[in-house]
Amino acid sequence: MSLMPIPASMQVKTGQLVVDPSFSVGINGHADVRLQRAVELFLDSLRRQTGMTPLDLKLTDAAQAKLVVHAEHASKAVQELGEDESYSLEVSPAGAKLDAATPLGIMRGLQTFLQLVHTTSEGFAAPAIAIQDKPRFPWRGLMIDVGRHFMPLDVLKRNLDGMAAVKLNVFHWHLSENQGFRVESKKFPKLQQMGSDGLYYTQDEVRELIAYARDRGIRVVPEFDMPGHTTAWFVGYPELASGPGPYQIERKWGIFDPAMDPTQERTYKFLDAFVGEMAQLFPDQYFHIGGDEVNGKQWDANPNIQAFMRSHGLKSNQDLQAYFNTRVQTIVSKHGKTMVGWDEILRPDLPKDIVVQSWRGQDSLAAATKQGYRGLLSFGYYLDLNWRASQHYAVDPISGEAANLSPEENQRILGGEACMWSEYVSPENIDSRIWPRTAAIAERLWSPQQTTDVNSMYQRLAQISRWLDWLGPTHNSSYAPMLRRIAGSNDISDLRTFVDVVEPVKDYNREELAVVEATSLSPLNRVIDAARPESATARHFADLVNALIAGRADTDTKQEARALLTLWRDNQTRLKPLETESFLLKEIVPLSQDLSQVAATGLQALDYMNRGGRAPEAWATQQFALLEEAQKPKAQLLLTVAPSVQKLVEASSGKKAPPPK
């Protein structure tokens, strides 16, 4: 049984409820179309998970049903922030009962039930258990940037299925960027016609996705980033910009100069009409206006803007942006919506109902909260930085300065969002950046604050990752095909041995270390694009090494560590023939050689440890130099087993490695 997120409370009981083809669900209490759809979706998932047919597992009368679902009343027509998502689930050998105030709570409980069902000696079954569950935070989101790389609707749908599975409830749809404007506007059709390369969602598709999300208990919050990040708007509407056009869709990554002209009334007239149209299309109460990363260069260079600033007493570009935000907030509010924006929008003159999304950190979040604003944390949840799950897991919205807030201020911290910025993800590999790590973030936002056992998290994450395969995300299934393409061969065992132990460089080092500048036209077919953000093999090896060093390794552990090191030592020889056949493999030759050398070092260290004596200092010094070299990124990849081998050298020699130069 691997539940993720962990429920608020549960009591495991004796026995289990068998789920065979005659298993059925009944609804008593409140019933509506959305609840019925939720049950149908649940049965679909259960059929997929168990391999049963559409003729098995029925919705029946509650009196005959094995699982009885009871909601007290309807959810809101448009899902609201803070709606009751709590539920209680009781499973006994005779049947199960799921109770909730609303269909939304039922949805959450049904996902828990799916996670309980597993293969047993008696059949598929859920263990007897009593669960009382509710979320810690009301806003638990995933942002996907479809501006930099467009993601077709089916990619979003399968990720919404993943979100629902781990009880996330906000899809933040980052819809416009310098590199693309992705929604059909009927009022301003040049936005998509000239700003999207033909890669945009029609309004019908937007409605389809919103309905899909709603069926899964997920709100959809659109973001139209302004006044910066707007080059794609200006291709069709250069009159909105602060500098002379013409503009072209941006192909590079980074922060760019173009920004809307906050001094022209025509800008607000346009935004009033545009926001009005989009406020109709997107039913959610919240409307994200971005507001991040304006470098101000176009404003500095425009004498009219400078004159405007002087005449209006605006002393800085920050003041000018605050003026813009105030105007935009009025428009958003006029169309019935509540404004959300990134840290930069925070200025005390904005009304208190806005929400600030913090990429800067908990202190920034706390500052907003103290001023009476509500806030979301995204710092620490940036999936594109290729952090390990444990790093994300350690980030709590209520920590740092935010740990010292009053209960009332605490209430204003609504939750957080994982963010998938898309410079380096395609429809093929985006799932592998989102999953499974987002499940750890989802647990942080749903489960009680004291849920912090990293080993438990990783054990469950491994289970949930495979379980998510049934629901659509392709984070696991895309790996081997990508390796086959790189190898130019169907035999990828040696390549996999290598890629299993490397990780993409972290943070923004991919840009820093680029040999050729990447653009939106760069194929994402390299080893770095296939390699997972976190190497499970390296984590496992680190566990073995820690056991070895602590003197608590049994024979199996010792043998396994030795077998892995031997596999890695000999891998370069086996991989070599492929390297001359595939252009995509050439760049990894140095790192593959490093792996072989590092593994050889590890084996030597084990030999020294076995003999009981100490490894010679000269040998250790030499290995430390080699390990330092091996820990430098190559082909924008990190050799993740090197630090563990370094520990072995330290343990075998009694010397500490010198700090890296």
Added chain:
Amino acid sequence: MSLMPIPASMQVKTGQLVVDPSFSVGINGHADVRLQRAVELFLDSLRRQTGMTPLDLKLTDAAQAKLVVHAEHASKAVQELGEDESYSLEVSPAGAKLDAATPLGIMRGLQTFLQLVHTTSEGFAAPAIAIQDKPRFPWRGLMIDVGRHFMPLDVLKRNLDGMAAVKLNVFHWHLSENQGFRVESKKFPKLQQMGSDGLYYTQDEVRELIAYARDRGIRVVPEFDMPGHTTAWFVGYPELASGPGPYQIERKWGIFDPAMDPTQERTYKFLDAFVGEMAQLFPDQYFHIGGDEVNGKQWDANPNIQAFMRSHGLKSNQDLQAYFNTRVQTIVSKHGKTMVGWDEILRPDLPKDIVVQSWRGQDSLAAATKQGYRGLLSFGYYLDLNWRASQHYAVDPISGEAANLSPEENQRILGGEACMWSEYVSPENIDSRIWPRTAAIAERLWSPQQTTDVNSMYQRLAQISRWLDWLGPTHNSSYAPMLRRIAGSNDISDLRTFVDVVEPVKDYNREELAVVEATSLSPLNRVIDAARPESATARHFADLVNALIAGRADTDTKQEARALLTLWRDNQTRLKPLETESFLLKEIVPLSQDLSQVAATGLQALDYMNRGGRAPEAWATQQFALLEEAQKPKAQLLLTVAPSVQKLVEASSGKKAPPPK
């Protein structure tokens, strides 16, 4: 380079054409929407195969293009049997040229180009080559039975993508069965409302699929099987039947009694209206009326029908069915269509334009041809019988009696169809029954008759199987998740070792050997449902054994054979813990024990052979008994490595195994 089907002729040249993000396609000569769509689909596939983005690989002016496509004239508005599909493709380091009479030929050539592109040291590239290609037969089909198990539209689409990739051109859609009626009829809505369990295609979905097929150069021929196989029709319209109702959707498999009443005018009135409606919905010229497997019991039991037969001089049920067919043919013809039916429809009183699809064999096909009818072969191409690819590959439509036909009679053999009857396939595993074996059948129907090298076929089939992964079919990707479900664990290495060397029993032995009768409600989640129809591992092991016995095995071969046998011998011990945890594993315990024993026998035989002497006769006798037992199906599975081990025992002992009792 792995082309499948092999072109009619080709000349490999020197050098290669690099396919980088700037690669482009231009159209000169005839241009229309269908051709442009074909190029867009080609570019999409190429992007997927290479990992390039939607901004790479453009449709440009022919003058700048790397691949220039030239069609002489349009294809027919509705794709016709026998339309020109020939093309010529020239690839040089500087560029490529694809010429065809029609967009249909261009589609075939584009698929060939995709198969040429592979990963090289210089980048993705197609080798320089000149190809002149055309199909041997004009009708190359795949039939999918969506009556017994419904297949959602996306399952059909991904299989149409697979079909297009291997140049099949007819999707035969078997739409009605005792177990389900699968198309929305607006004239007779009770057909789908009462006969489908809600699992049917709307007319919009039918049109969507036909358009999808047309974009890929595939005709869609609907089949409505009659007068038998019609129980699902009678649930809503019992008055069509020959026996009193009421009727229920059939849940079992087999041949059933219900049949339409051929003696009632209301039957033909219904069929006239129904065929009229469907003739509008399905634009293809051909309309399949099934006509197979009428057991006649309802006719025998109905005194009115008996009286009718006497008064009309119909001496047998065959005569009655012929009468029915003649009436139906008139209706089909009235609505502008040409009738197709299974062997049973063949009676000399039908007009010569009908097409007979033979499940009985080439002799039956030849008989039809001699009578002036056109025919299709499906005997030998039944995918549900779990034959190996080589068996299908050996079946030629023009062989047996059909080898002695006149050229004119030969012309009437239009081709053939692979048939996927769906008693034992679900959306999850149907692709693994269709692919890759259907590619071998596709080659039989497209390539010159003398293309018969089985080793070459298997080598290319392995490549094409993985290449098909880019296009959608899930025959490879569905395997591991099914094994994980069976194991109830993410660690499936030992289970995979076992399932890799078993095959489902062949022909109709699954029914024969069933412990519990299977129905349409039976989950298809057992080992037999995950196991592939053909074990690649067993084929490889057989090659190793043949080399060993022939004395042409090198050290690597010997080592590999020994390593495999050792793996298998020790597998049962490793698999054992799982067997107590999963109900789906219990049934394979005896066969898993067999595998271990058989492998131990193989290792002993190798030892005897190594020593140079002869294995003792008593030992051999004992092993033959063990091997005979191990070759008996268990859990409806065959242990595919046992025959090779038997060869080793024979070689080591100099004794022949006794014929199985």
